[in-house]
Amino acid sequence: MSTAHTHAHAAGHEAHDHHGPEKGWRRWLFATNHKDIGTMYLLFSLVMFFLGGAMALVIRAELFQPGLQLVDPGFFNTMTTVHALIMVFGAVMPATVGLANWMIPIQIGAPDMALPRMNNFSFWLLVAAFTLLISSLFVSGGGPAAGWTLYPPLVLQTGNALPLAIFAIHLAGASSIMGAINIIVTILNMRAPGMSLLKMPVFCWTWLITAYLLIAVMPVFAGAVTMLLTDRFFGTTFFEAAGGGDPVMYQHIFWFFGHPEVYIMILPAFGIISEIIPTFSRKPLFGYDAMVYATAAIAFLSFIVWAHHMFTVGMPLAGQLFFMMATMLIAVPTGVKVFNWTATMFKGSISFEPPMLFAIAFLFLFTIGGFSGLMLGVAPADFQYHDTYFVVAHFHYVLVPGAVFAIMGGVYYWLPKWTGHMYDMKLAKVHFWLSVIFVNVLFFPQHFLGLAGMPRRIPDYATQFADWNMVSSIGAFGFGLSQLLFVYIVFAAIRSGERASDKVWDTARPQGLEWTLSSPPPYHSFEVAPEVK
């Protein structure tokens, strides 16, 4: 790290006399620099990725063969619940926020985020949130075990972990909302002269739309869990039929948040892929305007499809028909995105550096997740698929080789820019191939399990499901262990490595403003706004 620091420091001096980074812990605790905060978000996300991953391995170890060998069913339920909460709110979302912090200011030619102190607050609030959530594992009555969806009445049987988990969600939600406000204000006010909205890099566009989704739905989720809190401790009966409430109402409120939440995780990933593919295809992004409109269309549709998560609760026929058709409609703008990425590669001149490998894997595997999503959207078929491993396979395909691969591709894409060092490309390719093979060994058999009738969220299963479960568990351990390589590659590059040029990638593209800065960029960049033609 020392070289990176001195370089950044020196560059900082040139640009501005007394504004280098602070020394020691003060630099991080009181951080207001978008690059420092971005780094902290990314490291936090990495820690959570491994913590959530360890929980997934507990699950897969127990499911390695039929019978209960390692954990009791209560702890198993806690693992499925907390694994999901950590991966969604602790790993994927903070990773995309970290990328936003690092990249948005230097992609739009701004000196920093618009609201740097709020930026600091929103990061440290996240740390507080996860301290609370993880401490909920150690209180009497055990950790949260009702699934990450926290359906009442089951969730109201949780012991002392419930208020801890709910406050953790409140804090994480407040953190997300602040982050979202910051991103919107930065993008709308601090673009370099000449950079009209439709000249922005697509990553900024996807994040702008994501930020609006966050502001729209995080308060809804906060409201839902607050009602759980008062139902549990203050005698209200929002979700209890005996008191005039309705347990299904919770599901409607939750999924009104929950479906846009899916896109909050995947839209920034779309943005990253839209940056990587043109660079390594040496060709401009195909259909930029269509990409932006498709993203906006997906965001809009995400608000009117929520009940496809709950076809089995017994809705009126008209409701089922509406939600089925609205859901199928999402395939259209999503299809446009996949076709445009393919058209970007078509007649390009493609090379296969690690970011491109991850982007190509994303194209194939996210599309498979899209197909299973389409199948799940067909209501009558969903009556068979619902709450089986088919669903587990579906959302892991869109989230792991989807969102997570895009994030890793993004890290491999911008890491030389951040650190000024090239990483070990050979090793990164090994990491890619291990990941892409094991992720399929892990999740593809889960389609078969679900179709054959295995429900999700069960700690033990009938013997006919044994074979594919064993395969899936082997894949899980292979995938989990492969990620240690990622950590090694990233930290080795932070420490040392071949010097990266300003452009980093020798492809005549990339053309964004971030590539006009030195690698690593100065601590304070674009103090004088660049001109965009």
Added chain:
Amino acid sequence: MSKSMKYAAAVLAGCVPAASAFAAWELNMPVGITELSREIHGLHMLIFWICVLIAVVVFGMMIYSIVKFRHSKGAVPANFDHSTKAEIIWTIIPIAILVGMAVPAAETLIKIEDMRDSELTIKVTGYQWKWHYDYLDKNVSFFSTLAEESNRARQKGSGIDPSTVQNYLLDVDNPLVVPVNKKVRVLLTAGDVIHAWWVPALGMKRDAIPGIVNEMWFRAEETGVYRGQCAELCGYDHGFMPIVVEVRTEEEFEAWLQSKQADGAETATAANSTDTSKTPVNGAASDATAIVAKAE
């Protein structure tokens, strides 16, 4: 048709036996024994093949681009960045495909929601962690819990190999018995938390929600024993409340019903007491029984 599809899927996945007797390495949804389950299976296969077709085209283009336009082979990049014609085409075609899928799906959905003319109504109530069946107006009701043998084997550290237990985790003490070729309407509710009643061969799953009565129907066309599980996370022993449905001929069903009715009020009492002894570790059985007593 569906058998050959199954076989094709197996070959595609490069896997060994397609559909062995043990259903191990099973790849696809079973067809089921009701009209609805066949229609749903048909829809499932229809969408599956549509997806395969789209995948062949899209993945084909991707693979073609990756192979043909390699920098290492000296490919020179073109410089186009849009084509309105292409974009209109690949917006319109998917919409047409979706409409083609939505029509048969809507037809099936309408059938699924048609509860008229049922010949037998059974109220199913989910409890942590067992099912209660009540044949409305027939004076027959009983609990159905995980079979003793499975229950012993599934305890942590039991030392019993699950493969030695017949129908491990999919067997109960008192199965639900229904007549063949009769439209059975199922009313679903729950006594504590949300459960979901699902027998794949019948083609349907629906949530059992406390305070709400849901409904669904099936008409089993083949006699036999069909197994399923609770499909909505319902707490500690969610994985251990299976469902077994025995489809019998009408005469056999009537005879079974009469013998149950003859047991009379004793049925309920007997079922309750065996429950208490059977329900594992958590001791929630007595609570659940108490709730039933109140409800009735």
